[in-house]
Amino acid sequence: MNSHAMSANNTSGLPQVSDRLAYNAMRHWKERLIEALLLAAAAVSVLTTLGIVYVLVSESVSFFAHVGIVDFLTDTQWTPLFDDAHFGIMVLISGTLVSSGVALLVAIPMGTIIAIYLSEFADSRVREAAKPILELLGGIPTIVFGYFALLVVTPILQVILPSLPGFSLLSAGLVMGIMIVPYIASLSEDAMRAVPMSMREGAYAMGSTKLYTAIHVVVPAAISGLAASYILGISRAVGETMILAVAAGMQPNLTWNPMEPAATITSYIVQVALGDLPHGSIGYQTIFAAGLTLLLITLLFNILGQWLRAKYREAY
Amino acid sequence: MKPLTTEQIRRVIARGKFKDNLFKAIGVFCLALALVVIVALIADMVIKGSDRFTLDFFLNFASRRATQAGILSAWVGSLLVMLVTALAAVPLGVAAGLYLEEYAKRNWLTNVIEINITNLAAVPSIVYGLLALGIFVYQFGFGQSILSAGLTLALLILPIIIVSTREAIRAIPAMIREGSMAVGATRWQTCRYHILPYSMPGILTGVIIGLARAIGETAPIITIGALTFIAFLPPVPFTETGTGTAGLFDWVMSPFTVMPIQIFNWTSRPDPAFEVNAAAAGFVLMAMVLSMNAVAIYLRYKMRKNIKW
Numbered sequence: 116m117n118s119h120a121m122s123a124n125n126t127s128g129l130p131q132v133s134d135r136l137a138y139n140a141m142r143h144w145k146e147r148l149i150e151a152l153l154l155a156a157a158a159v160s161v162l163t164t165l166g167i168v169y170v171l172v173s174e175s176v177s178f179f180a181h182v183g184i185v186d187f188l189t190d191t192q193w194t195p196l197f198d199d200a201h202f203g204i205m206v207l208i209s210g211t212l213v214s215s216g217v218a219l220l221v222a223i224p225m226g227t228i229i230a231i232y233l234s235e236f237a238d239s240r241v242r243e244a245a246k247p248i249l250e251l252l253g254g255i256p257t258i259v260f261g262y263f264a265l266l267v268v269t270p271i272l273q274v275i276l277p278s279l280p281g282f283s284l285l286s287a288g289l290v291m292g293i294m295i296v297p298y299i300a301s302l303s304e305d306a307m308r309a310v311p312m313s314m315r316e317g318a319y320a321m322g323s324t325k326l327y328t329a330i331h332v333v334v335p336a337a338i339s340g341l342a343a344s345y346i347l348g349i350s351r352a353v354g355e356t357m358i359l360a361v362a363a364g365m366q367p368n369l370t371w372n373p374m375e376p377a378a379t380i381t382s383y384i385v386q387v388a389l390g391d392l393p394h395g396s397i398g399y400q401t402i403f404a405a406g407l408t409l410l411l412i413t414l415l416f417n418i419l420g421q422w423l424r425a426k427y428r429e430a431y
Numbered sequence: 432m433k434p435l436t437t438e439q440i441r442r443v444i445a446r447g448k449f450k451d452n453l454f455k456a457i458g459v460f461c462l463a464l465a466l467v468v469i470v471a472l473i474a475d476m477v478i479k480g481s482d483r484f485t486l487d488f489f490l491n492f493a494s495r496r497a498t499q500a501g502i503l504s505a506w507v508g509s510l511l512v513m514l515v516t517a518l519a520a521v522p523l524g525v526a527a528g529l530y531l532e533e534y535a536k537r538n539w540l541t542n543v544i545e546i547n548i549t550n551l552a553a554v555p556s557i558v559y560g561l562l563a564l565g566i567f568v569y570q571f572g573f574g575q576s577i578l579s580a581g582l583t584l585a586l587l588i589l590p591i592i593i594v595s596t597r598e599a600i601r602a603i604p605a606m607i608r609e610g611s612m613a614v615g616a617t618r619w620q621t622c623r624y625h626i627l628p629y630s631m632p633g634i635l636t637g638v639i640i641g642l643a644r645a646i647g648e649t650a651p652i653i654t655i656g657a658l659t660f661i662a663f664l665p666p667v668p669f670t671e672t673g674t675g676t677a678g679l680f681d682w683v684m685s686p687f688t689v690m691p692i693q694i695f696n697w698t699s700r701p702d703p704a705f706e707v708n709a710a711a712a713g714f715v716l717m718a719m720v721l722s723m724n725a726v727a728i729y730l731r732y733k734m735r736k737n738i739k740w
Contacts, residue, residue: 150534159666167554170561171558171562208717232455236451236454236455251721252468256649259647260645261698262698266698266706291465297465350553354554354558358717413554
């Protein structure tokens with residue numbers, strides 16, 4: 116016991132009851148304080164969300180005081196910094212959707228195949244070796260991927276497609292796809308490994324091959340997990356910034372052709388941030404309106420993902 | 432239906448086996464492709480950047496002449512930003528994880544916090560940059576400083592640290608808590624002397640993975656407006672600067688640049704001489720990130736082998 120509990124008039128050497136109670140009460144008070152501090156730390160995440168919503172909405176409100184929401188959604192030009200200013204967000208959304216589409220065309224098949232292979236075919240040694248490799252791939256900084264897309268992948272693609280310009284949504288999207296593969300592969304694999312062995316054994320007992328079991332038994336049983344991993348991949352693709360800022364050019368361009376350069380929502384924000392726009396100007400406010408659009412798109416996909424998960428969830 | 436002859440059955444089986452093997456080959460090919468990308472990426476940067484792997488490259492400031500440019504302000508900036516990030520994110524993240532696992536009651540508040548953390552992990556990093564631009568840079572008046580950048584990245588990696596803390600704590604069996612409380616320990620004493628020490632390797636893994644993510648992040652830092660051309664270092668505490676002696680914490684308010692921004696700057700210049708610099712700096716960044724990840728993977732591997740409850 117410490118000196119607090121051992122009072123001076125105590126001759127027996129044992130702490131007196133009143134002192135012990137006082138000590139316990141103090142300990143209780145300290146416990147309360149600690150719990151409150153820990154709760155405050157947990158609340159920081161909620162404050163972060165509130166902060167994001169507050170910043171994006173308040174700046175966007177001033178933006179939409181200048182620009183009509185119908186113009187914002189239907190105009191086909193995005194020239195916020197010119198004298199003849201147009202604010203058609205579709206221009207940026209088209210770039211975002213095309214690059215994300217290319218990325219997902221790479222990432223979903225490749226990620227799913229790797230996941231099926233690792234979960235159903237590979238022996239444990241291959242799996243132990245493959246997981247860290249995928250993790251390293253997922254850990255590479257996106258700016259390094261951007262460098263790779265612009266200075267390695269684009270020149271290679273230009274050999275195959277001579278008409279490809281130096282900046283294109285195609286090469287940025289392809290590299291983005293490679294970047295997303297680890298996320299999809301590891302989440303999908305987790306979902307498939309959660310399917311109970313008895314279901315596979317049932318299929319094998321009926322004479323199914325491994326591939327038939329994987330495609331017709333395991334994948335349908337794990338479909339909600341697969342959908343969740345695809346949704347995460349989409350969020351990653353839509354929110355990816357540096358690969359596009361480096362390799363896709365930053366020219367606003369309303370196009371659905373991946374062979375062209377185009378700005379995306381994210382690369383537009385980077386472009387404006389690189390310049391020196393005064394705080395409170397309309398140009399400054401555009402990046403918050405663009406950011407709000409981006410957040411709403413990712414939110415939409417997340418809600419869709421949660422709905423899919425709830426709808427197709429299978430519990431074993 | 433006519434029964435199949437043995438010959439036909441053999442053919443069906445052979446076809447099934449062929450398809451299995453074909454799929455296996457495709458799977459190995461896809462995995463190999465991922466490996467090839469990593470190897471190609473590293474090889475390209477090593478070969479292109481080999482001229483720059485000198486001591487001068489690490490000790491020179493950025494310059495208009497590619498051959499004399501170095502990454503001194505960038506790597507110092509990255510380290511200092513990481514220091515601020517770690518000091519902010521580790522206590523907050525571990526405390527939040529501890530609260531959710533050991534203290535939180537099942538009520539609406541806990542639900543809100545949990546759903547919120549899940550959703551924050553899916554928010555694009557550039558949105559954190561916009562948050563920081565609005566709140567840290569202008570509302571709090573931190574300006575385009577190391578402090579703003581460090582706090583931004585701290586918020587960004589907070590969900591990673593919280594989730595890994597929770598997983599590490601959840602792996603500790605209930606008997607540890609019961610044993611501790613049975614001998615009269617309070618909840619906090621149980622956490623302080625049992626839960627935290629036992630979950631430390633798992634928490635550390637999460638912290639390292641989070642910091643590895645933060646050190647490679649570019650978009651949020653560009654958004655708060657970090658400069659790309661910095662030819663000075665933040666003031667060292669207690670040394671003479673132009674305006675007097677620097678205080679202990681003056682460096683947190685200093686303008687700065689970080690490795691990813693330096694790479695972005697060199698990559699986007701039309702002069703191919705800067706490509707070499709970008710390659711070399713990219714390799715240095717990759718080496719930092721991959722070694723941090725490797726440590727985390729090793730820790731997790733070791734942990735899985737050693738701990739048997």
